[in-house]
Amino acid sequence: MSENVQGGWRFGTARWIVLAAIILGLFLFTGFFGVGLGIKPIMPEVFLPGEKLSEEPLFIIPFVGPFYYTNTMTGLLLADLVVLLIAFGVSRAVKSGKMALSGMSGAVEALLEALYGITEGTAGKWTKPIFSWFAAITLLVLASNWLGLIPGAETIGLIHEGHGDYAVKDLFSIGSLKVQTIWDETDAAHEGEVAAEGEHHGAAVIPFHRPVSTDLNFTFALAIVAVVMIQVFGFRSQGMAYLTKFWNTKTLFSKPIFGVIDFGVGLLELVSEFSKILSFAFRLFGNMFAGAVLLFVIGSLVPVFAQSMFYLLEFFVGLIQAVVFGMLTMVFMSQATQGHGEQHDEAH
Amino acid sequence: MEAAAAKLIGAGLAMIGAIGAGAGIGIVTGGAVQAMARNPEMTGTIQTNMILGIAFAEAVAIYCLVVSLLILFVF
Structure with a gap:
């Protein structure tokens, strides 16, 4: 049922891609010897x-109530x-x-x-x-x-403030569209980065697709x-x-x-x-x-x-x-x- | 006791019902495997019925799971 597209792909290529993904994951989430970003995973x-x-x-549907667009x-x-x-x-x-x-x-x-x-x-x-x-x-x-x-x-979506307990961090912006992420503050404080911008109310991501x-x-x-x-x-x-x-x-x-x-x-x-x-x-x-x-x-x-x-x-x-x-x-x-x-x- | 603590304990206790579903699924699968070993030609039919039986037994555990999810995330 899950057909691999066998076109120009060989097992050898896929193996290197998997290895690269593992190294990228280790680099993002661990912080040995100053190598890696040491991002704390978020619940x-x-x-x-x-x-x-x-x-x-x-x-508004008559007799039923309002109709919202939900991510499901x-x-x-x-x-x-x-x-x-x-x-x-x-x-x-x-x-x-x-x-x-x-x-x-x-x-x-x-x-x-x-x-x-x-x-x-x-x-x-x-x-x-x-x-x-x-x-x-x-x-x-x-x-x-x-x-x-x-x-x-279930990870890409709108940031909704006032729900969760993580801080908001700006990544970059495309034109007027700001790309932000939620960030575990305790970890940033531990690393010595300044991430606390006086935001004590938390934020949570409401994904586009569920x-x-x-x-x-x-x-x-x-x-x-x-x-x-x-x-x-x-x-x-x-x-x-x-x-x-x-x-x-x-x-x-x-x-x-x-x-x-x-x-x-x-x-x-x-x-x-x-x-x-x-x-x-x-x-x-x-x-x-x-x-x-x-x-x-x-x-x-x-x-x-x-x-x-x-x-x-x-x-x-x-x-x-x-x-x-x-x-x-x-x-x-x-x-x-x-x-x-x-x-x-x-x-x- | 704080309400939050009682919620967590309640959610945990709700999952006790999974014991029955586990035993049920084990019995169903054990019987099906014995039947397949005795009569390999009937494997297809037995497998279909086995999956149905597992789905029914599992539904009970899923009720427990839904109750504990409701306790955790809704109330």
Whole structure:
């Protein structure tokens, strides 16, 4: 899925780039023998809801409230853009008439083929409509998860004063645009540099881009879409008979004791539909937000090597959570199409 | 006790629930590996079901995680 561009790159070149990055990291963050800048790593301020990038709302939705542009919306737009680019790229590659797709579209083809195989094994004759939901959800969540791993994603942004506990430092300016950074003051004082400019109120960076799956609004919206579509598939395959799954009075009078139990199970099924929304939403949100906080904490403890290991871990977690979200949707949808009596279906 | 200290203790205590999820994931994976060893042809199906089971078991730990994150960063 993560195709390296093998063009003019060889392992030898990549090795030197990695080595240069390690030396640069050591130079920036350590201060042995007067070599290196000795920058202290910073623990960023963690906000649970998506941070607003502007103070005034973009527009006001009647009866709902003000609508702010948050940094997770940048993540959503970028993820949408990536999915659209993939779609157009793959459709152009397919239309070009080559037998074997190469590069990015080949990777997407391999991913979709794997997903289609899983769907075929579970959904049976409903494979085609269910697969499109599975693939769409997986691609969107995957794009949004992996976009958060791009360096700079959660570090470049507006400086917001009055939140954190770091000082502001001017780096350079392009025209009237001032480029600043937040700076650990205690370290600067220790090095003997004058950084304290009478700023006792702290500052924090509000990043431009944050992966959208770390916003509970997105995961809840996606979960509601998935669960509503599960019901739609149930109705499409069984018609109104789908409702007997929840309001099961078929055996209530013919079999006195087990009928009551069946009725209670039906009501529990209704509750479980709502708990599906909760567990869908919290699973994705919890994993991705905890992953982001984990990267912050590790980066603030060990500046140079350790974080790359956790980047690898987050890479896999992002993939697994995307596939799990899609796969659970797929399995629930195919369960809804199969309904209560498979023997009933086969009798027809 | 200060409110900040109580918050940290509460966030830590909330994560106790991860014990159950850990045990559950271990049981699921152990069973799946045994099944795959006995019947290697079924590996694909077993893996799919294993991932589903892990996702369900893990959801409980994620609830704990969300609660402790809420305690730390929201309240």
